[in-house]
Amino acid sequence: MNIPANLKYTKDHEWVRVEGDEAFVGVTDFAQSELGDIVFIEIETVGETLNKEEVFGTIEAVKTVSDMFMPVAGEILAFNEKLEDTPEVINKDPYGEGWIIKLKISNTKELDELLDAKAYEELVNA
Amino acid sequence: MKNTAFTQFHIELGAKMVPFAGYNMPVEYTGINNEHITVREKLGVFDVSHMGEFWVKGPKALDFVQKVTSNDASVLYDGKVQYSCFPNGKGGIVDDLLVYKIDEETYLLVVNAANIEKDWNWCVEQGKAFGFTEGKELYNASNEICQLAIQGPLALKAMQKIVGQPVEDMEFYTFKKLNIAGIKDAIFSTTGYTGAGGCEVYVANEDGPKLWKAVFEAGKEFGIQPIGLGARDTLRLEMGFCLYGNDISDTTSPIEAGLGWITKFVDHKDFIDKKFLLKQKEEGVTRRLKGFEMIDRGIPRQHYEVVDANGNLIGEVTSGTMSPMMKKGIGMAYLTKEFWKADTEIYIKIRNKKLKAKVVKLPIYKS
Numbered sequence: 001m002n003i004p005a006n007l008k009y010t011k012d013h014e015w016v017r018v019e020g021d022e023a024f025v026g027v028t029d030f031a032q033s034e035l036g037d038i039v040f041i042e043i044e045t046v047g048e049t050l051n052k053e054e055v056f057g058t059i060e061a062v063k064t065v066s067d068m069f070m071p072v073a074g075e076i077l078a079f080n081e082k083l084e085d086t087p088e089v090i091n092k093d094p095y096g097e098g099w100i101i102k103l104k105i106s107n108t109k110e111l112d113e114l115l116d117a118k119a120y121e122e123l124v125n126a
Numbered sequence: 127m128k129n130t131a132f133t134q135f136h137i138e139l140g141a142k143m144v145p146f147a148g149y150n151m152p153v154e155y156t157g158i159n160n161e162h163i164t165v166r167e168k169l170g171v172f173d174v175s176h177m178g179e180f181w182v183k184g185p186k187a188l189d190f191v192q193k194v195t196s197n198d199a200s201v202l203y204d205g206k207v208q209y210s211c212f213p214n215g216k217g218g219i220v221d222d223l224l225v226y227k228i229d230e231e232t233y234l235l236v237v238n239a240a241n242i243e244k245d246w247n248w249c250v251e252q253g254k255a256f257g258f259t260e261g262k263e264l265y266n267a268s269n270e271i272c273q274l275a276i277q278g279p280l281a282l283k284a285m286q287k288i289v290g291q292p293v294e295d296m297e298f299y300t301f302k303k304l305n306i307a308g309i310k311d312a313i314f315s316t317t318g319y320t321g322a323g324g325c326e327v328y329v330a331n332e333d334g335p336k337l338w339k340a341v342f343e344a345g346k347e348f349g350i351q352p353i354g355l356g357a358r359d360t361l362r363l364e365m366g367f368c369l370y371g372n373d374i375s376d377t378t379s380p381i382e383a384g385l386g387w388i389t390k391f392v393d394h395k396d397f398i399d400k401k402f403l404l405k406q407k408e409e410g411v412t413r414r415l416k417g418f419e420m421i422d423r424g425i426p427r428q429h430y431e432v433v434d435a436n437g438n439l440i441g442e443v444t445s446g447t448m449s450p451m452m453k454k455g456i457g458m459a460y461l462t463k464e465f466w467k468a469d470t471e472i473y474i475k476i477r478n479k480k481l482k483a484k485v486v487k488l489p490i491y492k493s
Contacts (some may be wrong), residue, residue, distance in 0.1 A: 036157060036158055037160075039159075040423075040425055062450070063359075114260060
């Protein structure tokens with residue numbers, strides 16, 4: 001299971017890559033592997049400001065539908081449009097090409113509440 | 127949880143295992159889409175050992191089968207298979223099944239894993255009127271038989287290498303008892319629930335590992351792959367084949383489900399619910415199971431509501447998925463009368479949005 005040390009994580013299996021007061025968010029390698037083939041991503045929140053743990057979009061695998069939650073409060077700046085036609089990129093490269101949204105973080109202090117790689121690894125192995 | 131004769135192979139192959147109908151079963155190995163496409167284009171192997179097998183034997187075997195199933199089993203000849211269902215006496219369906227005619231006094235009923243106990247109890251109860259006893263005229267062999275479905279356009283070609291008789295030109299829905307990979311008296315049946323062609327092979331549990339190895343060896347040059355329950359579901363749904371528990375149940379009638387073609391109202395056959403179902407057929411029903419495909423982007427799922435252009439409820443999705451071949455959402459739904467014709471626009475409510483879809487003729491995926 002690939003869990004990069006430079007990322008932050010949520011218990012709902014999103015990852016966060018912080019760049020100043022902005023962040024890229026996706027789903028973890030564990031999440032994509034559990035979901036199986038990802039066939040549809042729906043993000044209709046671009047431009048909105050959402051609270052931590054609010055649903056920012058939906059990820060659909062062949063058999064299941066899951067909501068995705070805001071790791072921290074913020075404004076959704078962009079959606080990875082490549083995922084509209086090739087959502088399977090998330091299966092192949094969940095931490096890179098498979099990023100899902102870009103955020104403007106409302107309060108960087110909330111980042112401290114996220115899991116580090118070690119804590120996330122413990123969570124998925126539990 | 128029960129294992130099948132092949133469970134160890136699934137685990138060694140790294141399959142994602144899930145509990146299904148009390149069995150530990152593989153849901154996928156390399157990914158549902160890849161497995162699905164392998165079956166449509168080449169060939170794949172499903173462990174379907176969880177299915178139930180009941181023998182019906184003796185001079186009254188045909189009479190019993192005629193009474194409990196909706197299709198006309200009197201047209202079967204030795205070596206012929208028929209798709210059928212058990213009407214439940216209340217206008218619904220106990221299960222759908224395959225009926226194999228071995229000979230005049232021997233029939234094999236193959237039922238869904240999730241319904242084995244219910245079906246068995248039902249058959250035993252109905253068998254009383256025929257003087258049948260458990261273990262004699264009715265025999266539940268579900269725990270003794272394992273089964274592989276080898277499906278896809280290259281399946282019979284591959285299997286020809288390991289069987290002692292010609293099978294490539296076998297008619298659809300027929301079977302032979304033959305030797306396969308040195309296993310005697312296997313049932314080799316040109317059936318399956320994928321719409322991709324191929325066969326299903328039944329052997330005793332102890333012969334399972336031998337069969338598995340021989341099938342994969344024979345199929346290697348054709349690109350054979352193991353296929354999980356996930357792709358089994360997407361393959362059957364592209365064809366518009368019913369899944370018990372989703373599309374048909376104790377509260378849906380075969381007429382409503384579009385299974386009129388396996389419900390035979392002929393003089394020489396009396397069966398459970400015949401009168402009621404004939405009335406339904408003649409007077410018409412108010413809802414019918416229909417296939418549909420999405421026009422808007424979205425994936426329909428079981429229990430999503432179906433509405434008309436004005437938002438009035440007209441039905442409910444019973445099965446839905448993203449079609450791996452069509453790359454769009456497809457599904458089946460019970461719809462009220464005005465919406466049965468092909469190309470009729472309907473709307474699926476997906477996360478509070480009304481997304482456009484259209485009714486299509488079956489199969490949903492036209493190869």
